[in-house]
Amino acid sequence: MNTVMPQMARQLAKLVLAAGLVWMGADLASAADAPASAPVKLQGLRGGTPLNQDNPPEGARQERDHGPADRDFVQQPPLIPHTTAGYQITKNYNKCMDCHAWQKTKVSGATKVSVTHFRTREGQELDNISPRRYFCTQCHVPQTDARPLIDNTFQRARGLQ
Structure with a gap:
């Protein structure tokens, strides 16, 4: 059984x-036998431009030379409050350090590079910018007045409101 x-x-x-x-x-x-409804027309961010072609850049105006912007979340890297057009950052030269290096901030009036940028991954203090923090624009981006690509309900962190 x-x-x-x-x-x-x-x-x-x-x-x-x-x-x-x-x-x-x-x-x-x-x-399959049912009558077809109206086709759904989707529009991507590329606006119909083929993948093997580039869209022309849209004009986005950067905010220019004013105080630091408020941050929207804890640990947000500060935004860059000036244009960075033409700035060069290579392994041998970093244009940002012309103003933001500690020894140059008194003359330039720029914000000093944070002490966190002088630590290695293991926490060792260096006397110069850590290689992992050298390329500023990996984390810091210029402020801009660009509209959001899609509507959203983002709100700043409660402690920063």
């Missing part, structure tokens, strides 16, 4: 599976 029950259960499972497949096939066939 014990060997009969598992066989019956397997046969029942096969029967249920077969019935489900027949039902799905009938449902798909009736959907």
Whole structure:
């Protein structure tokens, strides 16, 4: 009797599976016969430009030379409050350090580079910017008046409101 029950259960499972497949096939066939509704037209951010072509850049005005902007979340890297057009950051030269290096901030009036930028991954203090923090624009971006790409309900962190 014990060997009969598992066989019956397997046969029942096969029967249920077969019935489900027949039902799905009938449902798909009736959907194919149904009149087509209006096609959905999707518009991507590329605006229909083929993938092998570039879109022309849109004009985005950067905020120019004013105080630091408020941050929207804890640990947010500060935004850059000036234009960075033409700034060069290579392994041998970093234009940002012309103003933001500690020894140059008194003359330039710029914000000093944070002490966190002088620590290695292991926490060792260096006497110069850590290589992992050298390329400023990996984290810091210029302020801009660009509108959001999509509507959203983002709100600043409660402690920063």
